[in-house]
Structures are given as structure tokens and as C-alpha cells.
């Protein structure tokens with residue numbers, strides 16, 4: 001397919017021609033969050049038939065079960081919790097969770113995109129662009145598919161156990177391309193060493209260095225509390241295995257899976273599998289404790305998602321939603337749930353039937 005020459009693609013090329021090649025991380029950050037033309041800045045209609053992709057947020061049953069998780073976690077915290085949703089998308093999930101929450105609480109969405117914050121506010125949600133200025137409070141933090149949107153660096157194995165980084169450059173035809181170069185930061189090599197990852201010649205991998213600062217910002221305001229992530233990803237040994245020798249980076253454009261990162265810059269989503277090993281090791285190094293790690297299907301089932309079905313006239317369609325969200329051959333095994341807690345709290349909700 002021919003690339004779509006977007007305004008953002010022209011701006012990025014101009015910048016590269018004046019400043020030199022940029023890291024893939026900086027390119028992805030611009031593609032998703034550029035102040036005017038970024039994919040998320042332009043408030044994509046996630047979950048609609050004409051939107052770029054669907055998420056769990058589309059299903060009321062999911063919001064029902066997350067509300068159960070929040071209510072259960074709140075029992076271990078004194079006083080009404082602050083519920084902080086990370087990356088609220090169209091606000092559909094936040095509004096749905098709030099509609100099922102019967103406990104006293106304060107609901108807040110942390111959202112980078114100005115366009116999405118506006119849509120979330122229209123749904124009655126209180127939104128913040130940053131956590132700076134927010135006081136620490138008893139909190140339950142929840143993020144569905146937010147870690148997979150954090151920008152990643154791309155590296156590639158060379159001969160003799162060396163590793164290079166892939167930068168975004170402009171080729172002789174004026175098209176964006178990837179070019180190998182020296183690592184932009186020693187943290188990349190450190191991450192590979194920490195995770196005992198060896199990349200053979202030509203093996204490409206995405207490394208997300210944003211996990212640590214993202215968690216650090218969160219931890220400051222969660223005193224005490226739980227942080228729950230639902231996302232696609234795997235242990236480092238699987239993500240960086242030879243099976244994924246071209247990496248896990250992918251793009252979505254109008255519900256289609258696109259393999260070219262430069263196809264429709266600013267109009268397509270870009271995402272990579274989450275390295276759960278890195279998330280756990282960074283979170284625990286920052287003082288959190290792992291409060292549970294399970295599949296979405298098991299988690300939702302343990303939370304009692306089946307109660308959502310009921311016996312009403314729409315119970316068949318409700319059961320279909322539940323089956324889709326929990327099934328081993330569907331979303332139930334596509335997503336994992338990672339839960340963290342501050343010291344002294346019991347394990348997270350939904351771990352046991």
C-alpha cells in the first residue's frame with residue numbers, strides 16, 4: 001500500500017533533514033502525541049466501527065467487573081479511595097465503571113491527549129493532564145491498554161554480540177526509513193543485560209524506557225493503594241525470543257493491522273507488546289509489591305463477571321460479551337492483568353474464585 005503523506009510526516013521529515021536522524025522513541029512519541037497532529041491528540045474514535053481499533057472498553061461487562069475489582073480493593077483501604085484511570089480513551093470505560101460503582105469514591109482520569117480529555121469531560125469525567133500537583137492519597141489506579149502506548153526504542157542484534165539502535169531517517173527518495181546507529185543511551189544495553197536477552201544478528205527488539213518514569217510518577221500519589229494494569233505482553237524471555245525476531249511493533253489504521261510504521265503517521269495507532277518482566281522489576285525496585293499476575297479471563301471470572309449476565313431479555317448478548325472477554329481462544333488470554341500494591345496491603349482483587 002502506498003504511504004499516506006500526512007502533515008505530520010512532512011514535519012518529521014523536515015526535522016530530520018535539519019537535525020539529523022531521530023530515535024524511534026522520539027518518532028513514535030511524535031506520531032502518537034504531537035501537539036496538533038499526533039494520533040491520540042486528534043482524539044481517535046476508539047471502539048467505533050470506523051475507529052482505528054477496539055479495546056475492552058467497548059464492553060459494558062468489562063466496566064462491571066472492573067467496578068467489582070475497585071470495590072473489593074477499596075475494602076482494604078480506609079476512607080473513600082481516589083480511583084485513578086490511566087489513559088481514558090474515549091471515556092467510555094470510565095463512565096461505565098462509575099455507573100457500577102456504589103462505594104463513595106473520587107474518579108479521575110490521567111490523560112495525555114488534549115482531544116481525548118475533552119471527550120472524557122463530556123462524559124462527566126474529571127481529567128488531569130499530569131499528576132504534578134496532585135497530593136498523595138489512598139488510591140486505586142487502573143489502566144487498560146496504556147502501557148502498550150508508551151513509546152519504544154528499537155534495537156537490532158549485530159555480529160559478535162553487539163547491538164545497534166534503529167533510528168528514523170530520510171532516504172535518497174525523500175521517504176522515511178530506518179537506519180542503524182550507535183545506541184542513543186546506555187540504558188538500552190543495560191535493559192538487555194538485566195533481562196539476560198541476547199539478540200542474534202538481525203534480530204529486532206523494542207525496548208520501553210518510559211516504564212520507570214511512568215511508574216515513578218504514579219507511586220508518588222498512591223499512598224496507600226493498588227495499581228492494576230490490563231495489557232497485552234509477555235515475559236521478556238518470550239517477547240525477545242527468536243519467534244519475534246522482527247519485534248512486536250505494529251500499527252492499526254481503520255481496524256486494519258499495518259506493518260509499516262510510516263504508512264499514515266498521526267492517523268494510525270502504534271503499539272508494541274509490553275515487557276511484563278521490565279514492569280515488575282521496575283515497579284518492585286521503586287518500592288511496590290507484586291499483588292498478582294493472571295490472565296484477563298481468570299481475573300474477570302474470579303471478579304464475578306458472570307453476574308453481569310442476569311436473566312433479562314438481553315442475557316444472551318450479555319453472555320456473548322462475557323464469553324468474548326473471558327474465553328481462552330479470545331480476549332481472555334490475549335490480555336494479562338498485573339497488580340501492584342503498596343507495602344502492607346493484602347493481595348489484589350480477583351486472584352481467587
Ligand SMILES: C[S@@+](CC[C@H](N)C(=O)[O-])C[C@H]1O[C@@H](n2cnc3c(N)ncnc32)[C@H](O)[C@@H]1O
Pocket residue numbers: 040046055056057058086087088089090093110111112113116143144145146149150214
Ligand atoms: C490504547 S488507548 C486505550 C484507551 C482506553 N484505556 C481503552 O481501553 O479504550 C491508550 C490511551 O492511553 C493514553 N496515554 C498514552 N500514554 C499516556 C500517558 N503517558 N499518560 C496518560 N495517558 C496516556 C492515550 O492517549 C489513550 O487514551
